Amino acid sequence: MTRAQRLAQDAAEAADVRAYQTHPDVIALRVERIRTQVDRLCWAGIVLGLAFTMTNVQTFAAAGSPAWSLPWLAAWLLDPTVSVVLLAILRAEQVTARYRVQTGPWVRRAKWFTLAATYAMNTWASYADGSVSGVVLHSVPPLLVFVAAEAVTDLRDKLTEAVHAAFTETAERTAAFTTPAAGAHEPARRKTFAEYLTVARRSWSPGMDVNPAWVRRVTGCSRGLSSRLAAALVADLGPAVDAPASGGEGRP
Structure with missing residues (x-):
């Protein structure tokens, strides 16, 4: 194979790769993968933050009950109860944001109530003791969960919009290069x-x-x-x- 033939083969392969890289479906798939990564990272942070608050909420609910007593054991159920409701709302918003469906006002109210309840129960003892460091320490995880829960909904909506925008823009650009001009390939009409x-x-x-x-x-x-x-x-x-x-x- 001559050098010119190798260059021609490389050029053909490069053209094929570029055609697939700039394909609208490939562009949309890349944005979809980024959205999946963002979802996983946000979910990991939310779950870890809720897990951190579990101990403080249990201490608040137990109210000094003896360890392993019935009230002490029941106190462990309070934080998972609130967290499960919050996670259910966030999971539902994940689907509605993907298809750009607006939810009702009660959905946001329920989310804010669960987050506010988690924050209050998590920081109550620190506020009662007047411990500034304790307030800061136990405020960061629930506030982080609150901010992440609000941000992840907007991020999903914007990433969904980015998928549509990337697909539309790439499709239009591809069509501009591939669509022949009007009459460019029409056979010339034979004169009578x-x-x-x-x-x-x-x-x-x-x-x-x-x-x-x-x-x-x-x-x-x-x-x-x-x-x-x-x-x-x-x-x-x-x-x-x-x-x-x-x-x-x-x-x-």
Whole structure:
């Protein structure tokens, strides 16, 4: 294989790769993968934040009950109860945001209530003791969960919009390069005999010798047709010309 052939092969392979890389479905798939990564990271942060608050909420709910007593054990159920409701709402918003469906006001109210309840139960003891460091420490996880829960909904909506925008923009750009101009590949329409005759008549002026070679030159018609046109033109012009020149030209 010569160097030119190798370069031609590399160019063809590069063109194929670029065609797939710029394909609208590939662009949309890349944005979809990024959205999946964002969802997983946000979910990991939310779950870890809720897990951190579980101990403080249990201490708040137990209210000094002896360890392993019934109230002490029941106190462990409070934080998962609130967290499960919050996670259910966030999971539902994940689907509605994907298909850009607006939810009702009670959905946001329920989300804010669960987050506010988690924050209050998690920081109550620190506020009661007047511990600034404890308030800061136990405020960060629930506030982070609150901010992440609000941000992840907007992120999903914007990433969904980015998928549609990337698909539409790439499809339009691809169509601009691949769609031929109007009439660019349309076969040229063959002129009729009358149209050829009209062109020859307009090109003739008194004193010109009408012969097949001249007709072929001014009309661009085929060799056989030029003879017929020359004869028709002589008949049409009448006494203005004598007769088409002979000499063998114009034979079909």
